[in-house]
Amino acid sequence: AQSVTQPDIHITVSEGASLELRCNYSYGATPYLFWYVQSPGQGLQLLLKYFSGDTLVQGIKGFEAEFKRSQSSFNLRKPSVHWSDAAEYFCAARATSYDKVIFGPGTSLSVIP
Amino acid sequence: ETGVTQTPRHLVMGMTNKKSLKCEQHLGHNAMYWYKQSAKKPLELMFVYNFKEQTENNSVPSRFSPECPNSSHLFLHLHTLQPEDSALYLCASSPDRTANYGYTFGSGTRLTVV
Numbered sequence: 001a002q003s004v005t006q007p008d009i010h011i012t013v014s015e016g017a018s019l020e021l022r023c024n025y026s027y028g029a030t031p032y033l034f035w036y037v038q039s040p041g042q043g044l045q046l047l048l049k050y051f052s053g054d055t056l057v058q059g060i061k062g063f064e065a066e067f068k069r070s071q072s073s074f075n076l077r078k079p080s081v082h083w084s085d086a087a088e089y090f091c092a093a094r095a096t097s098y099d100k101v102i103f104g105p106g107t108s109l110s111v112i113p
Numbered sequence: 114e115t116g117v118t119q120t121p122r123h124l125v126m127g128m129t130n131k132k133s134l135k136c137e138q139h140l141g142h143n144a145m146y147w148y149k150q151s152a153k154k155p156l157e158l159m160f161v162y163n164f165k166e167q168t169e170n171n172s173v174p175s176r177f178s179p180e181c182p183n184s185s186h187l188f189l190h191l192h193t194l195q196p197e198d199s200a201l202y203l204c205a206s207s208p209d210r211t212a213n214y215g216y217t218f219g220s221g222t223r224l225t226v227v
Contacts, residue, residue, distance in 0.1 A: 034215055043117070043203050043218030044156075051213065090156070097211035100169075103156040 002027050004093050004104040012110040013081050021076040021107050023091030031093040033074040034101070035065055038088040047089075050074065061085070086111045116140065119204050119219035127227055128194060134222045136187040136204030142217070144210045145187040147179060150201040150221070162187060163210040194226045 003026045013019055025031055032051050036044040048059025055067040065076045074091060091104040117138045126132050138145065147159040161169035162181040176198075178190040187204055201223050205216035 032213065036215075036218075041220070043119075043205075043220045044216070045218070046215035049213075049215055094212075097213055100158055100171075101212065101216075105155050 002031075002093070002095060002102055004091055004102050006089075006091055006104040006107045008107045009105070010108045010110070012112060015083050015111050015113055016080050019076075019078045019081045019085070019109070021089050021091075021109070023074045023076065023104060024072050025074065025091075025093045026072065027093060027095055029095070030067075030069060031095050032097070033065075033067065034092040035059065035063070035074075035076050036090045036092060036103075037061075038090065038106075040087070044090060047076070081109075081111055083111045083113065085109060117204055117206055117217050117219035119202075119222050121222060122220065123223045123225075125225045125227060126191065126194065128196070130194075131190070131192040133191065134189040134202055134204075134224075136189075136219055138185055138204075138206040138217070138219075140206060140208075140217060142206035142208050143184050144207045144212065145181060145184070146205040146207075146216065147187065147189055148203040148205060148218075150203055152200075156203070160189075161210070168210065191224075194224075196226050199224055199226045 005024045034049045035047040038044045047063050048057050050057045057065050088106045090106045094101045120135045145162045149157045159173045160179045165181045180188040201221045203221045204219040
């Protein structure tokens with residue numbers, strides 16, 4: 001069955017440190033891939049997306065993600081974390097344009113000063 | 114006002130009450146969605162509307178009744194809910210049903226059923 005996993009339930013990083021959030025997918029072919037962020041009390045905001053082409057994707061708020069077909073992964077990175085990045089991060093995927101989007105369980109990010 | 118607006122932000126209702134959640138988007142999108150976000154569970158797609166026609170119902174109990182009068186407005190009518198229905202209900206929209214450019218979400222309605 002198609003699935004999206006985020007192995008880390010919660011991550012804590014120091015402000016200014018680098019960040020990597022992991023996402024793995026289980027699909028037969030390369031799916032459409034997305035990362036969303038949800039700040040407390042808010043809805044989800046799209047950070048970036050990948051369909052094809054360059055495997056390193058740039059997004060908003062200084063985030064980037066790298067698609068690795070061999071590892072079925074789409075990890076989110078940021079070189080220097082700010083306290084305002086503390087939030088819940090969701091990876092999502094869909095097999096084709098008309099398939100249901102499947103969200104991962106989310107990774108909660110805490111940032112310490 | 115731009116984006117996706119949901120009202121009310123918070124709602125407490127008894128199991129015998131009838132209430133409605135409202136979603137409005139000013140983005141010119143043609144597809145709208147209801148999602149349920151419960152603690153410790155992934156987001157659950159409930160309903161999909163495309164050009165105000167329902168295209169997907171993911172086995173949602175009949176105590177949840179959606180309504181989409183036009184492409185800009187989406188409602189979720191609630192009646193005789195159960196405590197396990199307490200959750201954050203998120204509305205989203207996308208330019209079209211493919212959602213290849215992702216969703217735009219509202220801030221959600223936090224529902225508590227007592």
